[in-house]
Amino acid sequence: MSIEVTEQDSPYNNLELKSTSEILTNINQEDKSVATAVEKVIPKIEALVSAALEKMKVGGRLFYIGAGTSGRLGVLDASECPPTFGVPFDLVIGIIAGGDTAIRRAVENAEDDAEQAWRDLEEFNINKNDVLVGIAASGKTPYVIGGLKKANELGLVTGCVVCNAGGPVAANAKYPIEVVVGPEYLTGSTRMKAGTAQKLVLNMLTTTLMIKLGKVKGNKMVDMQLTNNKLVNRGVNMIIAETGVNKEIATQLLNTYGSVRKAVDAYLVSIH
Structure with a gap:
């Protein structure tokens, strides 16, 4: 069986022997490729934005599900929408495998439960008017796959942000976004390029949605919360x-x- 791109060996080796300057320069060199990888999938992002916008215009919500770094990025993006755009806290909702405890501390095996995501979503009375986006660097997280499958059965708009092509998460998303950034500088450490790619896509997704929902005037955050x-x-x-x-x-x-x-x-x- 072929190894997913995100798990392939780093093109750099003997990292512990490199100088600080060399490590930093090489990480930066790899990071430069991320925006180019995202650029290639802009049409896919546009398709998800269009589908999500139609639902949100009539009262639908946007949900993110993910595990580990992917889950944390979803929670982060969701939590920044109310202060930035003045929207209710339940318009964009980020859910991480293992619950809020997992935001700070890894919860063992949380991502391996294919049934738990839907149980977590049901606490928010998720319904066919809502949109569900699964976030998974590997593209094969059972927690995310299970949530998307159930959402599809009930007719929700589903999307995903993954960093391997052709995986089961993308296969279970109606609007898949596959940002293939290649092997990580530190082999398998998807908190690096993959995480950066996911953050960029989520920024694009919610910022565009909020602009289209009328939460921006000119180029200003006119509905932002005045919290400091x-x-x-x-x-x-x-x-x-x-x-x-x-x-x-x-x-x-x-x-x-x-x-x-x-x-x-x-x-x-x-x-x-």
């Missing part, structure tokens, strides 16, 4: 740029309306 001073200052500056008011008035508007979008809209209505 940096973001409040950013919001004030966005209001100044949109309206031409001074900093004092912009601050008052933001304090009154609680979001950049509402503040700008209210001001523009008041002057017309």
Whole structure:
């Protein structure tokens, strides 16, 4: 049986004998290939975005499932959507094999249970209006395969982000995204190039969806949550740029309306 690309031997050897500079340079050299690999699958990403957008426009949610690094990346992307785009916390949901404990500490054999993913998803009352994306560098994680199979049976839109071509995860996704980045610098360490590729794709997926769902104006995060001073200052500056008011008035508007979008809209209505 052939070895998956993600498990193939690194083209570099005797790593422990290399200088720090050589290690860093070689890792960077490998990382440069990741964006090119993602570029090749943009049409596949577009297809998943289009299918997901139709569901989310009518109240559907986006779910990620994965194990290990892949699961953590899904949780990360999901958790960043509410503060960035001001959407509810249950619009994009990341689920990791082994539960939230596994975000910080590996849970033994969690990824090998093909039935558990659907049990985890059922806690959120997942239904045919929702979208399920499986994330698995290997492309063969049983936890992810089981979740996708059940979702397909019930007619959900399913997608995946994997880093080997032709695996069972992709075979069970209606909209597969296979980003083949090649062997890792450290053999089999898919937290490296594979993880970077998955992060790039998830960034593209949710950012594009949120733009298309009207959560961005111009190039600004007008619905972002104002959870710290940096973001409040950013919001004030966005209001100044949109309206031409001074900093004092912009601050008052933001304090009154609680979001950049509402503040700008209210001001523009008041002057017309």
